[in-house]
Amino acid sequence: MEVDSQDRVLVSAYYYSYLLDIGPYSSTKPEFQADSFVATLSNDLATVECARFVTGPGEDIVWNMELDFGDNAWLMVDNVLNTGASVFGSKIVDDPDVWSVVASVGNNPSPYVNDPQPPPATDISLGSDVTICHGEKVKLSPGQRCNAQYLWSTGSTNSTIEVTQAGTYWVDVTWQGNTVHDEVEVFNPAPIVFTLGNDQLICPGNSVAWNLPVFDGATYLWSDGSTSTTKTVSTTGTYSVKVSNICQTVSDTAKVTVKLPPVVDLGNDLQLCVGKEASLNYAAGPGETIQWSDGSTATALAITSPGTYKITVSNGCTIVTDEVGVTLSPLPVVDLGEDQKLCDGKEVRLSYAAKTGETVQWSDGSTSSTLTIEQAGTYGITVTNHCGAAQDEVLVTIKDAGEFLIPNVITPNGDNKNDYFQLPDHVQDGSLTVYNRWGERIFTTSSYENNWPQASLSTGVYFYTLRSKCIPDQKGMIQLIH
CATH class of the missing domain: 2.60.40.10 (Immunoglobulins)
Incomplete structure (x- = not known):
């Protein structure tokens, strides 16, 4: 029972009256007088206090006994000479682990005065099977009886033993002429030791499998709620497991990453400026290797000439390639023509x-x-x-077109005077077509530059049509004289 300091707790008491001819002690024993008692104070696990004492009516005897919280304590007083007495017990807790028991003897008869037998030994018990954790110990006790004899499976004859190892333990308790046997199983689970290992990279279609050791009495709980000792995964994620038994809980976590195919994109085809240099670049991811079409493996490739350039990227699972075409591109060429x-x-x-x-x-x-x-x-x-x-x-x-005069006679004789069909400046650069008298076209230009005739022609009459931006279309006759 749980008690606090200064609590008073009634301890169960038994009083038994024995006739002289059947009592456990003879009246002829000189050390006993009238009202002589044997008292036993015990609990389920702690030590036993046995005391023989002689007292008169109204006198008390006090003794101490160490108990643990929650123990089932009891007090038994045997009257030796059957003079009639009442026995009861009370408890004052001076210290959380010490009981001070006062036994008072008086002249009032006990309600159990007609019970002719001592309490039986059938309540001797080691209790239920027990589990201890690594490094712990447990005290085994069958319950105590004054003047009882004990024999344990370990060979001990003490009333209690402490054990630290798993096994089956038994005890034989002999008391009041009876022998009672009981046994108990002590379990000591092995320490939980396991690991999910390092984080892992896997290829698409592959998987990671964990097969955990089997620990007696342990439960398994994975991060997805499953409770098996095994787990197989094939998708990217963080996986954890918690293994628990009565003694401990151990957890571990591992990350699984599925390697996705490399994403390789060198971009559009390039135009390389004449005399310049371009660069192709690829930032390799974890576990990726690269190789350019020239065999180099750097992250950048310098381009100085036209051609087709290719990169091959592998992540150990997938190979991906890409390429670009490079052409030369000059500066713009601009020509608006003449003024x-x-x-x-x-x-x-x-x-x-x-x-x-x-x-x-x-x-x-x-x-x-x-x-x-x-x-x-x-x-x-x-x-x-x-x-x-x-x-x-x-x-x-x-x-400024203004007024202008178109000549109608030319003398191409090589004297540099009136050798050509000479038009005013603002009429030049127009289109000119010249025909002979039979209507045959003998000269045409889209931008006349005062340069007809260009070949030797016979004397005669020729006809022309003239179109210029700044004047109306003109038609006329030219007399050629040598």
Whole structure:
């Protein structure tokens, strides 16, 4: 029973009256007088206090006994000469582990005065089987009787023994002429020792299997709620198990990672600028090896010439490849042509056909492929690609047509005077076609530069058509004289 300091607890007491001819002690024994008693105080596990004492009515005798909390304590007093007495016990706890028992003897008869026999020994018991943990010990006790004899399986004759090993233990207790045998099993589970091992990387389709040792009386609980001693997994995750018995709980955790195929992407094909260098890069993951098409294994590959470049990546499970094509890309080439002349009231258009990857910006900030000009000035273009930028510009001036005269006679005789069909400046760069008198076309140009005739022609009449931006279309006759 659990008791606290200063608690008073009634201890069960037995009083037995024995006749002179059957009592355990003879009245002829000189050491006993009237009202002589044998008292026994015991519990289930602790030591026994046996005392013989002589007392008169109203006198008390006190003795101490060490008990543990929860023990079943009892007090028995045997009256030797059957003079009649009442016996009861009480307890005051002066210390949590010490009982002070007071036995008082008086003249009142006991309610058990007619019971002719001492209490039987059938309550001798080692109790239920017991489990002790590593390094622990347990005290075995069958219950104590004053003047009892004990014989244990270990050979001990003490009333109690302490054991630290597993096994079957028995005891024979002889008391009041009776021998009682009892035995108990003591279990000592082996320490729980196991490991899930290191974290593991596995290939897709493979698995990790754990087969834990079997420990007597142990339970197994995995992180997924399963309770087997074995576990097989094939997916990425963190796995743990808890193994428990009455003595201890041991846990372990391991991480399993399924190696996914490498993700390899060198990007789009590259345009390599002339005289420049490019680089292909791949950041290898844990456990990955790489090899470029030139046999190198660095994480970067320098590119200085056009071609096809390939990388092979392996993670021990899967091999993945990728490749890119590299072409040379020059700076933009821009040519807006010659300077332009703008006819009064007309417009000029500059144009540039941008190539793939090129951007265009005109001097007025516009970005279309053409620029319409209505005023004289300098007009430029900037064309940019990934390699750099190129520029060009033209000067646009105003042509004043005004009045003009187209000659109708030329004398191509080599004297450098009137040798050619000479047009005014603002009429030049138009288209000119010349026919003979039979209507045969003998000369044509889209941009006339005052250079006809270019071959020896016979004297005669020739006909022309002239188209120029700044004047109406003209038709006429030319007299050629040598």
